[in-house]
Amino acid sequence: MKHLNKLFAGVLLLAGLATNAQDSTNPWAVSFGVNAVDTKVSASDPLKQQFSEFFNVKDNWNIVPSVSYFSVSKYSGDGFTFGLTGSFNKITRWVNKVPNTGNSYEVVNPGNLNYYAIDGTISYSFMNMLKSKVIEPSAHIGGGYTFLGDASAGTLNGGLGLTFWFAKNVGLSFSSTYKHSFDDTRVANADIPTHVFHQAGIKFKFGAKDTDNDGVIDKEDSCPTVAGLEAFKGCPDTDLDGIQDSEDTCPTEAGTPEMNGCPDRDGDGVADGSDACPDDAGIKVLGGCPDTDGDGVADKNDKCPSVKGDKANGGCPWPDTDGDKVLDKDDKCPTVAGTVANNGCPEVSEDTMKKLNDYAKTILFDSGKASFQKQTISVLQAMVAILKEYPSAKFALEGHTDSDGKDAMNLQLSKDRAAAVKSFLIENGIAADRLSSEGFGEAKPVASNKTKAGKAQNRRVEVKLVK
Known part of the structure; x- marks a missing residue:
């Protein structure tokens, strides 16, 4: 008996690895516990009388106070299960009919007869009919072979059972089986009487395939080949952030649901992997970086992070170097004060033009040539100084002659002299694209060419503002 108890204890440990209720998913079950044999029943008695003392445990039941039966069964489909049960008992209560007393019985000790039986069922x-996951009533039929002392015989069996599933894979099982014997003369140690076999024990159901060994059977496992968690139907959550890997953008880094499983150390709503400044709370449109002055330029790229500025100027405000209220970026003359109307450049006044032309009238050329007389250089330099005050203004230089000489020669001379003035101004720092030159010969006199004074006035260079 001691070794038998150890055997059943080992089976209990093994069966504890089961995972689900017995069905097509978990087809196997084992059950073990105690049994009771009631020999009061007699096939020759009316059915009512046979079960009149069904629950008379004290007088009629034979019970061994240890594990005394073991069953194994396999689900075959549509609610049907095939099983095999082996049992042991010690018969100390033998119920006999008292001769010549009608239906009177007496309980005797037949000599502590060993009882062994093996039964197929x-x-x-009826569990699906009840739509219950806890209570499982059942009915069974079958047959077996019983050994009692020196006697043995086959039986035809039928009975009812009831299992309470108090855990997903573990139940408390009860059943009673009517074992009808065809050798029912009821002589102890010589016959096998018709009797009732009761069972009460623990039932474990198992057999479901769990490929990844994560405790979730393949049938219910959304990730059957990868070990996971029951909470995620067997799918993994590698970083243990409560978001399964298949829905986790960052499966190896613990994160938050708001970030689809990715971390956000600075809590600015931008996941660290996409955050250019993961340790400083910032603005999403700036890649998670802060913008202290609110100018739309991230502090890390802002040359003036505490002063609101312009993106085009590296986050700094545009200067107004010449103080004319036209920002340098819009000021065509950023170092010379001008007017807004003239894009920050100074406007050339009539007085300035008069001054330029007064100088131009005093330009002296060598006779019949485009070369300057020495005393003219200072006049030209004065003109350069004036033009530099208006760096965006453009000017046209016009050459004129008197009527002496041939017209063609005078026209070319006027062109050459205007070009000579232009060249001097360019050589002394005036941009070439600000100047143009042209000659008109004797075509536009301002005085009479009949007098010496008039001819002197007609030999001239004029300066005009190009607008």
Whole structure:
């Protein structure tokens, strides 16, 4: 008996690895516990009388106070299960009919007879009909072979069972089986009487395939080949952030649901992997970086992070170097004060033009040539100084002659002299694109060419503002 108890304890440990209720998913079950044999029943008695003392445990039941039966069964489909049960008992209560007393019985000790039986059953479960996951009533039929002392015989069996599933894979099982014997003369140690076999024990159901060994059977495992968690139907959550890997953008870094499983150390709503400044709370449109002055330029790229500025100027405000209220970026003359109307450049006044032309009238050329007389250089330099005050203004230089000489020669001379003035101004720092030159010969006199004074006035260079 001691070794038998150890055997059943080992089976209990093994069966504890089961995972689900017995069905097509978990087809196997084992059950073990105690049994009771009631020999009061007699096939020759009316059915009512046979079960009149069904629950008379004290007088009629034979019970061994240890594990005394073991069953194994396999689900075959549609609610049907095939099983095999082996049992042991010690018969100390033998119920006999008292001769010549009608239906009177007496309980005797037949000599502590050993009882062994092996029975096969076909069981049908009514659990689906009840739509219950806890209570499982069943009915069974079958047959077996019983050994009692020196006697042995086959029996035809039928009975009812009830299992309470108090855990997903573990139940408390009860059943009673009517074992009808065809050798029912009821002589102890010589016959096998018709009797009732009761069972009460623990039932474990198992057999479901769990490929990844994560405790979630393949049938219910959304990730059957990768070990996972029951909470995610067997799918993994590598970083243990409560978001399964298949829905986690950052499966190896613990994150938050708001970030689809990615971390956000600075809590600015931008996941660290996309955050250019993961340790400083910032603005999403700036890649998670802060913008202290609110000018739309991230502090890390802002040359003036505490002063609101312009993106085009590296986050700094545009200067107004010449103080004319036209920002340098819009000021065509950023170092010379001008007017807004003239894009920050100074406007050339009539007085300025008069001054330029007064100088131009005093330009002296060598006779019949485009070369300057020495005393003219200072006049030209004065003109350069004036033009530099208006760096965006453009000017046209016009050459004129008197009527002496041939017209063609005078026209070319006027062109050459205007070009000579232009060249001097360019050589002394005036941009070439600000100047143009042209000659008109004797075509536009301002005085009479009949007098010496008039001819002197007609030999001239004029300066005009190009607008």
